[in-house]
Amino acid sequence: MVRITLPDGSVREYENAVSSMDVARSISEGLARNVLSAKVNDEIWDLNRIITSDASVKLFTWDNTEGKATFWHSSAHLMAEAIEQLFPGTKFGIGPDIENGFYYDMDFGANSITEADLETIEKKMLELARTDQSLIRREVSKAEAIEHFTKKGDQYKLELINELEDGSISFYESGTFTDLCRGPHLPDTSKIKAVKLLSIAGAYWRGDEKRPMMTRIYGITFPKQKELEEYLVKLEEAKKRDHRKLGKELEIFMFSQRVGSGLPIWLPKGAALRERLEQFLKKKQKEYGYQQVITPHIGNVELYKTSGHFQKYGKDSFQPIKTPIEGEEFMLKPMNCPHHCEIYAHKPRSYKDLPLRFAEFGTVYRYEQSGELHGLTRVRSFTQDDAHLFCRPDQLKKEFIGVIEIVLYIFKTLGFNDYTAQISLRDPNNKEKYIGSVENWEKAESAIIEATQEKGMETVIEIGEAAFYGPKLDFMVRDAIGRKWQLGTIQVDYNLPERFDLEYIGSDNQRYRPVMIHRAPFGSMERFVAVLLEHSAGKLPLWLIPDQAIVLPISEKYEEYAKKVVDLLDQSEVRCLLDNRSEKIGKKIRDAELKRIPYMLIVGEKEEEQGMVSVRRQGEGDLGQQTIDQFAEFIRSEIKKEIN
């Protein structure tokens, strides 16, 4: 007798050992048709793996991420089988499922693969899938596993096997392909109906740049052709929201090969947009007791030797600038913290002065690797909305909460609901990597965790992701095509106060070391604007958007009145353009719609006579007539709704 507990708490009894597939079948035929894998107790299993004792079972279909994962993992095997048949001698690394699809890292040896081969592989995969190959799990001994891959000459698999415990090794066989794999897998390949191999890329073996580079093929599969088509359409749609495309269309920023790669140039509309974001944050920071400071774009090399950054990053930075004085060297500043430490240090500080909060929109320069540059999200010169808080250890948590509040305020105002808050802590197995006392680290880590809990935040904890100088809390947001970028960051630092010998005098007249918090709610202006553009698909909130309205005279006869409307709105601080081309109104509307200008103000004979404008909302249509004052007031009230 085997008792199976289902997620709803119900218990089913079976006379003999059963598989999850049997369980599914006993519930309904439809479920049996759709089920892909199952969680048996705490492990995800193949559907036909036999359950011999009482267990809890959760069945996964295409609607579960676990079900998709199994589907894609098996698809990776299918691709490997197809490739092994088409390119005999290929050696295989690892081939996992990922968030959207799967990949396999392979060493093609003397063969080289181009994108033209992908279609051939896709066809082969579908051909193999249609033969309904079973994926058969087999437990093997380590010796047997080693023998198999030694014979095959696959050093990558051998390396993986050597790290595994004997008795925990399994193979999966499907058709002609045998792979070292923990599983789970689909029972067979018949459900894989649509295949798209998306790209070829290089990837270092085991993520180590000193080891060989393998060829990685990314792909995705679906149980229905239609779902694949929908997915591809979605990808195309996402590309339209790419900030690099929008930034060009909306004239926010540009790059110039002559200025240099990774050095963004902010165009007038972009500069004004950035200015508005800065004012928005400055205002909030003032409420929270921040003081603005301004520091130079360069600093003496000695400054960065004191901070330790020169030793750690000097080689990979823009190289020091020489002066006419022999031996004197300056660096473009790669961060603002050392400068701010000097501000702290320039006079004695009392415990009563703390916390001190120095803020600066500080432009920094980092020589990012050439292959890393990416639109506005990864650049070589960028402006951090930086601030450094210096506080007493007992003030740390409160200050941390204050920063969280600012970040959450910004995210809420700008509609970033879909973010991940990631807490990065030490790697407990590698404690010597970190600077600062164990006691301080523990204090800081628990301060972060408690602060996020008090704010009721959902967080993800990443062990070993902390910076060497302190734990941190990062806010990650996805871009149009799902890549994750770090925006806001809050980091505790025990290192710099030490290196700069920062002190304050306590109430007992003793000297103490302040704690430092680095924080940047936007992260950088560049990256923030990039993500903002992608999230809004270029339809920025009214308070931020470069052009809020455009006046469209019906014909040249009304140009004078149109100019008057623009002037009046300008006085009411509505950002307004004029389209006085000799074009028909339909054309002017079309162009304004395509430029995503939120309000179109059409003026002709009627409007001029009555001192009104006909308002049309972008993407929505005619809103009727208003007086100019009414419209200005309307804009003001709309903006008030957006920021409060």
Next chain:
RNA sequence: GCCGAUGUAACUCAGUUGGUAGAGUAGCGGUUUUGUAAACCGCCUGUCGGGGGUUCGAGUCCCUUCAUCGGCUCCA
């Protein structure tokens, strides 16, 4: 930095097996004076990313370099 791909007018793109570049949009000029998503006619635009080579001849082939794109690594 590494693997792979791409680079043609301001923008989006076409350019056959090598025979000294083309479309649409934008821009400019003219006609039209327009009522809620594209009026008509005409004109202009290029070191075919840069450099080198092969060839009688290169946008097309080869080498090199720069930039961009997709990943990897990195990210103070």
